[in-house]
Amino acid sequence: MDGRRLDELRPLKLEVGVLDKADGSAYIEHGRNKILAAVFGPREAHPKHIALADRAVVRCRYHMAPFSTDERKSPAPSRREQELSKVIRESLEPSIMSEYYPRSTIDLFIEVLQADAGTRCAGITSASLALADAGIPLRELVAGCAAGKIDGRVVLDLSDIEDKKGDADLPIAYMPKSNAIGLLQMDGSLTEDELKQALDMGVGACRTIYEMQKDALRRKYHVEHDEAEKEEIAEVKA
Amino acid sequence: MSATHQPSPLAKLEQKTIYEIIVKGKRIDDRGPSDYRQLTLTLGTVEKANGSAQVYLGKTKVLAGVKVQTGTPFPDTPNEGILTVNAEFVPLAYPTFETGPPDENSIELARVVDRGIRESKAIDLQKLCIDPGKKVFVVFVDVYILDHDGNLIDAAGMAALGALVNAKMQEWELKGGEVRYKDSKIPLPMLNYPVPITTVKVGNSLIVDPCLEEEQVMSCRLTVTTGKDDDVCAMQKGGLGTFTPEEIKQIVSSSIQKSRDLRTKIGSKVN
Numbered sequence: 410m411d412g413r414r415l416d417e418l419r420p421l422k423l424e425v426g427v428l429d430k431a432d433g434s435a436y437i438e439h440g441r442n443k444i445l446a447a448v449f450g451p452r453e454a455h456p457k458h459i460a461l462a463d464r465a466v467v468r469c470r471y472h473m474a475p476f477s478t479d480e481r482k483s484p485a486p487s488r489r490e491q492e493l494s495k496v497i498r499e500s501l502e503p504s505i506m507s508e509y510y511p512r513s514t515i516d517l518f519i520e521v522l523q524a525d526a527g528t529r530c531a532g533i534t535s536a537s538l539a540l541a542d543a544g545i546p547l548r549e550l551v552a553g554c555a556a557g558k559i560d561g562r563v564v565l566d567l568s569d570i571e572d573k574k575g576d577a578d579l580p581i582a583y584m585p586k587s588n589a590i591g592l593l594q595m596d597g598s599l600t601e602d603e604l605k606q607a608l609d610m611g612v613g614a615c616r617t618i619y620e621m622q623k624d625a626l627r628r629k630y631h632v633e634h635d636e637a638e639k640e641e642i643a644e645v646k647a
Numbered sequence: 648m649s650a651t652h653q654p655s656p657l658a659k660l661e662q663k664t665i666y667e668i669i670v671k672g673k674r675i676d677d678r679g680p681s682d683y684r685q686l687t688l689t690l691g692t693v694e695k696a697n698g699s700a701q702v703y704l705g706k707t708k709v710l711a712g713v714k715v716q717t718g719t720p721f722p723d724t725p726n727e728g729i730l731t732v733n734a735e736f737v738p739l740a741y742p743t744f745e746t747g748p749p750d751e752n753s754i755e756l757a758r759v760v761d762r763g764i765r766e767s768k769a770i771d772l773q774k775l776c777i778d779p780g781k782k783v784f785v786v787f788v789d790v791y792i793l794d795h796d797g798n799l800i801d802a803a804g805m806a807a808l809g810a811l812v813n814a815k816m817q818e819w820e821l822k823g824g825e826v827r828y829k830d831s832k833i834p835l836p837m838l839n840y841p842v843p844i845t846t847v848k849v850g851n852s853l854i855v856d857p858c859l860e861e862e863q864v865m866s867c868r869l870t871v872t873t874g875k876d877d878d879v880c881a882m883q884k885g886g887l888g889t890f891t892p893e894e895i896k897q898i899v900s901s902s903i904q905k906s907r908d909l910r911t912k913i914g915s916k917v918n
Contacts, residue, residue, distance in 0.1 A: 459650060468650040488754045494649035495751045495885075499867075502651065502887050516648075579882075589889030593869065595882035596766045601903060604879050605896050612892050 411571075415564045416610055418554070418617065423535070423625035425542045433543025435625075437535035440568050441525035446535040447518045448543040451510035465510035469498035471532055473521040493529050500533055500553070500582040500592035506546040515545060526572035527555045533582045533592065538622055542629070549587055552618040555580040556607035558599060563606045565614050579607045583615035649751055651887075655863035666864045670850040675860060676705075681901060683856045684798075686909065688805065688916050690813040698814025698835070702806040705858060706796035708740075711788060711806035713814040715835075717777065717826065718785040728775025728783045732761035734790040734803060741795040753792075759883045760790065760804045763841040763872035767880035770811065771836035777819070777826055784816070786835065797859040800870050800883075804843035805913065811835055812913075841880055842909050843872040844902035848888055853898060855905060869895065871902035875910065879903070 413419070419440030428434035431447035438444075454460035471493045475484050486494075497519065505515065517540070519532040530553030537551040557567045558577040567575050577597025583590050590612070599607065655662065665675055672680060684705035693699035698713035718729060734757035736744040749757070764770065775784040788810060790803045815832040847857045847865035857865060866888025872881040879899065884890065890898075 461651065461654065464651075466651045468648045470648040488758060491649070491751050491754050492758050495755055496883075498649045498651075499885060499887055503889050507651075514650075584889070587889070588891050590884070590892060590895060591889045593882060593884035593890070593895060595879065596762045598766065598874070598878045598880050600878055601899060604899055608892055608895060 411568060415562060416613070418566050418614055419568060421618065421621055423538060423621055425538050425625050425629040431539070431543075433539045433541065433545070435535040435538035435542060437531050439527060439531035439534070440566070441523060442521070442528055442531045443523040444528065444531050444535050445520045445522060446532065446539040448515065448536075448539045448545065450515040450543070451513040451545065452516070454512055454514045459514070460512040463508065463511055465505075465507040466514045467498055467502050467505060467507060467517065468514055469494050469501070469517040469519070471497050471519045471521070471529065473524060473528070477521050477524045496592055496594065497529060497533055497536070501536060501540065501551055503589065503591050504537065504547050504549055504551050504584060505540065506548060509546060515540075524569070526567050526569040527580070529592070530554050530580050530582065534618055534622065538625060541626055549584040550619055550622045551582050551584055551591060552615040552622060553580065553582040553592065554611050554614040554618055556611035556614070558597060558603060558607065563603050563610060565610050577603075577607070579604070579611060581608070581611040581615060583612050585616045585619050657860065657863050662864050665860050666849060669852050669854060669861065669864070672852065674854065676858060680852065680854045681905070683905065683909070684858070686805070686912065688809050688913060690809055690916070696810070697816055698810045698812070700806050700809025700813055702802045702809065704798060704802040704805075704856070706794060707798060707802045708794035709799065709802040709806040710791040710793055711803070711810040712791070713810045714787045714789070715814065715816045716785050716787070717782055720776070720780060720783040724772075725780035726776045727772040728770075729785040730761070730765060730770060730772065730788070731785065732757045732764065732788045732790065732807065734760070734792065736792045736795075740792045744792075744795070755883070755885065756800055756803055757790065759800055759843070759870055759872075759881065760788075760807050762881040763804055763843055764788070764807065764811070767839040767841035767872070767874035767878075769808070769837060769839040769841055769874075771838050774836040777821055778824065782826070786811075795859060797857050797862045798845050801843050801845050801856065804841070804872065805909070808840060808842065809913065812837060812840075839874045840910050840913065841872050841874050842906040842913070843870050843881070844905045844909075845870045846898045846902065847886075848890065848894070853894065855901070869898050871899055871906070873903050873906035877903050877907065
């Protein structure tokens with residue numbers, strides 16, 4: 410609809426470590442989605458009674474800014490946001506080695522500044538980078554992307570206008586190395602074959618996004634060697 | 648904010664035993680991996696509701712009631728009636744269900760049931776428009792969990808469907824901008840019959856319709872809701888584990904089959 414191929418992603422921009430006070434943070438632009446994610450922790454559980462003896466408690470809040478949508482959204486958490494907070498947490502928790510931090514919490518905040526369909530998936534992509542930026546041991550990065558159906562055809566990564574006209578939406582979060590799907594939702598109408606096709610398409614896109622995530626981390630944590638150091642390294646190698 | 652749940656109340660040893668039984672391809676209640684529990688559907692148990700249905704799924708008991716009232720339509724759908732689904736995890740159903748505003752579990756359940764009904768276009772909402780942009784019928788579906796022995800989503804979905812099928816509303820006409828009710832009653836304009844099927848993963852085993860103990864040892868679950876043409880209309884993964892794409896495809900295929908069986912069963916009850 411916007412000139413993309415059926416299986417083409419919208420343009421993505423990922424940036425790691427964008428906030429000063431958070432332990433880890435990341436910013437994503439996915440199409441016209443603009444989303445910030447921040448991680449605090451591992452830190453002492455508060456209130457204490459929520460602590461678990463053998464692992465960290467992971468807490469997650471997905472929230473949309475009042476100005477992020479066409480009509481103003483009330484800042485109070487909606488039922489949709491509460492559900493998404495839960496499914497996003499359940500998609501990221503499998504990647505976190507929370508057993509290393511008993512009696513503590515890892516708090517994850519996702520703020521949607523501008524929404525353009527696929528916010529939960531873009532939120533997961535950025536939140537996973539924020540977790541890595543916070544130095545929390547992860548089994549793997551988690552990438553998110555949705556597939557769907559519009560005009561009877563299975564397509565990747567619906568934008569807002571497409572989503573409203575679309576016949577189905579299938580958000581996925583995926584960890585490529587362990588071949589593991591941590592988030593899967595669907596609404597609309599798909600036949601069994603269409604669903605399988607959309608699933609494969611979404612999983613493929615998650616693999617692409619996963620590579621972009623790794624690049625974003627490298628950009629942030631790539632160590633710049635000055636000329637003297639480079640010579641030194643060259644000498645050692647020689 | 649959504650937080651990691653407190654650990655299962657089952658003793659570790661008990662969990663291990665249940666886990667090992669399932670991984671061997673058996674169930675603690677002697678069912679096979681793809682066997683559904685005994686389903687009993689009773690329609691019209693609450694006379695004051697427009698429609699009601701009680702579902703017994705093994706020892707899980709769920710009651711759903713439908714109320715039809717008038718209201719103003721949403722600005723983006725001026726020609727359509729409104730569907731709202733709400734779920735109450737009533738404190739008498741389970742020791743840790745508490746009073747107060749709905750928690751994330753009941754919100755998730757209500758929204759999954761809602762998506763199944765909405766996305767399958769089970770109700771012809773355009774027929775529930777009275778005066779475009781001004782007045783429409785609002786269909787409230789309230790799901791009451793009465794006894795929790797696992798697989799609440801499926802039980803709630805089928806109770807909601809039963810209550811909608813059972814619902815009767817007063818016949819009406821619009822005269823001079825006013826709604827006039829007639830004496831006769833008509834059923835809700837139903838177009839589809841969505842049935843949710845939940846499968847959970849324990850170890851690498853997939854089992855359908857988990858009982859409570861099985862849910863307490865599962866790594867994750869997947870609910871697939873299918874309509875009458877075998878079209879999938881809603882899905883929801885839950886829990887802290889993960890599925891492989893192959894497992895998901897397998898679950899979708901088996902859920903479509905299972906949903907067909909149960910729809911026939913519910914259909915025979917209704918007609």
